[in-house]
Amino acid sequence: AQKVTQAQTEISVVEKEDVTLDCVYETRDTTYYLFWYKQPPSGELVFLIRRNSFDEQNEISGRYSWNFQKSTSSFNFTITASQVVDSAVYFCALSEPPTGGFKTIFGAGTRLFVKA
Amino acid sequence: GAVVSQHPSRVICKSGTSVKIECRSLDFQATTMFWYRQFPKQSLMLMATSNEGSKATYEQGVEKDKFLINHASLTLSTLTVTSAHPEDSSFYICSARGQGLNTEAFFGQGTRLTVV
Numbered sequence: 089a090q091k092v093t094q095a096q097t098e099i100s101v102v103e104k105e106d107v108t109l110d111c112v113y114e115t116r117d118t119t120y121y122l123f124w125y126k127q128p129p130s131g132e133l134v135f136l137i138r139r140n141s142f143d144e145q146n147e148i149s150g151r152y153s154w155n156f157q158k159s160t161s162s163f164n165f166t167i168t169a170s171q172v173v174d175s176a177v178y179f180c181a182l183s184e185p186p187t188g189g190f191k192t193i194f195g196a197g198t199r200l201f202v203k204a
Numbered sequence: 205g206a207v208v209s210q211h212p213s214r215v216i217c218k219s220g221t222s223v224k225i226e227c228r229s230l231d232f233q234a235t236t237m238f239w240y241r242q243f244p245k246q247s248l249m250l251m252a253t254s255n256e257g258s259k260a261t262y263e264q265g266v267e268k269d270k271f272l273i274n275h276a277s278l279t280l281s282t283l284t285v286t287s288a289h290p291e292d293s294s295f296y297i298c299s300a301r302g303q304g305l306n307t308e309a310f311f312g313q314g315t316r317l318t319v320v
Contacts, residue, residue, distance in 0.1 A: 121308065131295055133248075133311040179247065183309070190236055190301060192309055194248045 090115055092182050092195035100201040101170050109165045109198045111180030117141075122163045123181040123192065124154065133179075139163065170202045206232045208300045210312030217288055217319055225283045225315045227298030233278035234300035238309060239271070242295040254281050288319040 091114040101107045113122065124136040137147060139156050147154050151168045167174055180195040207230040217223045227237055236255050240248040252268075254260040254275035262268045270292075272284040281300070285292050295316050299309040 123308075125311075131316065132313045133297065135311070138308055190309065191238065191250055191253060192299065193250065194240075196247045199245075 090182050090184055090191075090193045092180050092193055094180055094195035094198050096198045097196070098199045098201065100203065103172060103202055103204050104169050106166060106168050107170050107200065107202075109167075109178050109180075109200070111163045111165065111195060113161050113163065113180070113182045115161075115182060115184055117184045119185070121183040121185070122156065123179075123183070124163075124165050125179045125181060125194075127177045127179060127197070129176070136165075136178075167200075170200075172202050172204050175200055175202045206230075206300075206302070206310045208234075208298065208310045208312040210298055210315055212315060213313055214316045215318070217317070219289055219319055220287055222284055222286045223288055223317060225285075225296055225298075225317075227281045227283070227300065227312050229279045229300045229302075229310075232300075232302045234281070235278065235303050236301050236309075237275055237281035238299045238301075239273060239281075239283050240297045240299070242297065242314075244295075248297060251283075285317065288317070290319045293317055293319045 093112045120141045122139045126134040144156050153166045155164045177197045177199045179197045181192050183192040209228045211226045239251045241251050242248045250263050251266045252260045252262045254273050256275050256278050260273035275281040297314040298312045301309040
């Protein structure tokens with residue numbers, strides 16, 4: 089069965105610090121997708137990244153970077169030089185098409201507080 | 205990315221009444237739509253999966269007679285909370301995906317339901 093674990097419930101950092109959000113997943117499939125979403129206080133989900141299981145290349149997008157390690161079933165997210173606007177809840181998610189019916193299962197989320 | 209519109213964004217209803225939430229894919233045909241529920245400070249929990257023209261598949265523990273889902277067209281799915289009670293107050297989010305194995309699901313903005 090699918091499972092996504094985000095062990096960090098809350099993280100508090102001071103602006104300009106780097107912060108890494110951890111995500112560990114479980115799946116029986118060899119084909120799957122991993123996602124990160126940001127949920128600001130307004131509630132909408134903001135898509136950040138999708139990574140398929142065959143692409144282990146790490147990715148960098150501005151201050152954001154992602155480290156995908158199949159060997160440890162982890163898909164960690166790092167924010168470099170954090171800013172107050174980064175304060176939000178971040179969800180890691182897993183989708184197992186097609187055996188999983190394309191359902192997306194979310195982790196519990198990590199609430200990030202960035203203080204000025 | 206594709207656009208999924210959810211309406212209304214906020215709704216307040218009286219106990220015992222029913223409320224309908226719409227989820228529309230604006231620029232693609234959504235063969236599958238998903239409905240999630242999110243309690244305050246918790247993760248998104250999948251409620252049901254609906255495929256166009258067929259009955260929705262509900263997750264374990266979700267009352268299908270309480271949460272009626274209709275996916276009558278390729279661009280519209282509706283969730284009706286029947287005989288709403290205060291404990292149904294929550295944030296409801298839909299997502300929609302098109303055909304093909306390599307398509308991701310796009311999320312609506314969410315609906316905050318308050319039952320008084």
